[in-house]
Amino acid sequence: MILASWRSLVWVIRRADIVLEVVDARDPISTRSRRLERLVESMGKKLIIVINKSDLIPRDVAEKWKKLFENRGYRAVYIAARDHKGTRRLRIAIRRAATSLPAIVAVTGFPKTGKSSIINALKGRHSASTSPIPGSPGYTTHAQLYRIGENLYMIDTPGVIPVEGGPLEAIIRGYPPEQLKDPVRPAVMLLEKALRYNPRSVKDAYGIDEKDPYKILELIALRRGWRYKSDGEPLIEEAARAVIRDYHKGKLLFYVPPEEYLVRVSRHSRS
Numbered sequence: 001m002i003l004a005s006w007r008s009l010v011w012v013i014r015r016a017d018i019v020l021e022v023v024d025a026r027d028p029i030s031t032r033s034r035r036l037e038r039l040v041e042s043m044g045k046k047l048i049i050v051i052n053k054s055d056l057i058p059r060d061v062a063e064k065w066k067k068l069f070e071n072r073g074y075r076a077v078y079i080a081a082r083d084h085k086g087t088r089r090l091r092i093a094i095r096r097a098a099t100s101l102p103a104i105v106a107v108t109g110f111p112k113t114g115k116s117s118i119i120n121a122l123k124g125r126h127s128a129s130t131s132p133i134p135g136s137p138g139y140t141t142h143a144q145l146y147r148i149g150e151n152l153y154m155i156d157t158p159g160v161i162p163v164e165g166g167p168l169e170a171i172i173r174g175y176p177p178e179q180l181k182d183p184v185r186p187a188v189m190l191l192e193k194a195l196r197y198n199p200r201s202v203k204d205a206y207g208i209d210e211k212d213p214y215k216i217l218e219l220i221a222l223r224r225g226w227r228y229k230s231d232g233e234p235l236i237e238e239a240a241r242a243v244i245r246d247y248h249k250g251k252l253l254f255y256v257p258p259e260e261y262l263v264r265v266s267r268h269s270r271s
């Protein structure tokens with residue numbers, strides 16, 4: 001099992017003073033968890049939303065997401081943990097939220113949002129293990145405590161169960177691509193999403209100028225020589241797994257703009 005149970009998450013949050021909810025800058029809304037936020041609030045802990053992987057989106061977009069969360073009463077910072085960018089801002093936000101010292105900070109969020117990478121960035125060296133693909137060696141399996149500075153400790157946690165965020169994020173973050181019985185459906189959804197938000201994403205990643213997700217998977221399979229032994233048809237399942245991996249690795253590039261969320265919210269009149 002590659003995900004944390006809610007029970008173990010409650011255990012971790014109880015021990016923390018501050019909780020970081022790490023979201024993916026490419027789609028902060030689908031990778032946030034209201035349930036987690038409500039839990040943190042109900043336990044009287046301080047919440048900071050950390051918009052990570054901001055190197056994959058334009059800076060002004062990262063600023064807009066930060067403002068959007070702040071306008072709704074949340075503390076928010078954006079960082080690029082892998083490049084150790086924004087760590088100073090995060091440290092300041094943590095110190096500000098800390099009412100007493102020493103402070104314990106729990107790092108929570110969906111799988112593969114970069115929780116362990118944040119700990120490494122704050123520690124300044126690689127201590128917590130990380131990995132690009134769900135379930136591949138390096139994913140976090142249990143809560144662990146790290147010292148990240150004077151009077152400051154962080155607890156790394158495995159990704160929480162993605163009950164929200166829609167079917168796509170739940171599937172691609174919840175399981176290693178090899179374990180997906182049907183990788184084609186989520187890969188098709190992913191390609192549709194990529195093309196919607198960045199029409200050039202597929203061409204940039206694969207050099208394929210095509211809009212039909214099934215055709216794209218066929219072409220990727222054919223180019224890489226992935227065919228069924230029986231009849232030589234393209235092995236689109238393998239191409240689908242590759243596409244999902246490329247999203248995790250940031251090769252298939254797109255992001256959801258904050259404006260889209262604002263429109264959706266005003267349509268449903270809730271925030």
Ligand SMILES: Nc1nc2c(ncn2[C@@H]2O[C@H](COP(=O)(O)OP(=O)(O)OP(=O)(O)O)[C@@H](O)[C@H]2O)c(=O)[nH]1
Pocket residue numbers: 052053054055056079080081082083110111112113114115116117118129130131132133134135138139140141157158159250
């Ligand atoms: N582009 C980019 N990639 C990042 C960033 N932070 C982390 N990553 C990458 O995202 C992948 C997942 O990072 P981890 O730190 O292992 O994520 P995690 O949330 O701890 O993952 P689990 O423990 O499996 O839930 C790794 O390949 C990281 O290198 C970032 O700021 N930018």
Ligand SMILES: [Mg+2]
Pocket residue numbers: 115116117129130138139140156157158
């Ligand atoms: Mg981890």
